[in-house]
Amino acid sequence: MRKDKMRHYKFLLDQHRENREEIIEDMEGLRMGEYDSFHLDELSGYDNHPAEIASELFDIEHYMALKKLQMEEVKNIERAERKIEEGTYGLCENCGKEIDRRRLELLPQARLCIDCARKEDEEIISTKEQTMKRRPAEEQVLDAAEMNRDGVRNEALDDLMHYGSSTDIE
Numbered sequence: 001m002r003k004d005k006m007r008h009y010k011f012l013l014d015q016h017r018e019n020r021e022e023i024i025e026d027m028e029g030l031r032m033g034e035y036d037s038f039h040l041d042e043l044s045g046y047d048n049h050p051a052e053i054a055s056e057l058f059d060i061e062h063y064m065a066l067k068k069l070q071m072e073e074v075k076n077i078e079r080a081e082r083k084i085e086e087g088t089y090g091l092c093e094n095c096g097k098e099i100d101r102r103r104l105e106l107l108p109q110a111r112l113c114i115d116c117a118r119k120e121d122e123e124i125i126s127t128k129e130q131t132m133k134r135r136p137a138e139e140q141v142l143d144a145a146e147m148n149r150d151g152v153r154n155e156a157l158d159d160l161m162h163y164g165s166s167t168d169i170e
């Protein structure tokens with residue numbers, strides 16, 4: 001990759017990292033105030049409100065998951081920045097092919113080309129299926145759409161059959 005291109009992606013990566021770091025800082029600031037001064041006292045005061053404790057725990061869990069996601073992205077960005085230094089930036093870590101430029105514009109920290117990323121997603125989904133015995137929502141929506149399409153098709157077919165048989169009689 002040419003030097004000016006590298007500078008361009010370094011700039012994009014910097015922007016992405018700053019955004020993430022700001023989000024993490026905001027989250028920390030928000031939570032610190034909330035939990036230190038107020039919520040922790042309140043939590044210990046809950047005796048007969050399991051639902052409130054549950055929703056509180058869900059909040060914390062949700063927050064932790066979001067924060068973890070942001071921190072992982074920062075790590076990915078730093079990793080991409082190291083690759084710029086090493087001169088391996090923009091190459092798929094799995095198959096070694098060049099990652100599509102449009103993909104890098106949107107996701108400058110991308111580790112994989114679009115094909116490998118899709119494969120990895122599929123693997124994650126199938127592992128989740130096996131462990132959770134639950135199908136991803138996206139797939140259920142697709143199924144519903146499929147069923148709907150079949151329903152429409154069958155109806156049309158019924159109409160055709162009906163129409164066909166009535167003309168036969170006439």
Ligand SMILES: [Zn+2]
Nearest residue numbers: 092095113116
């Ligand atoms: Zn690849």
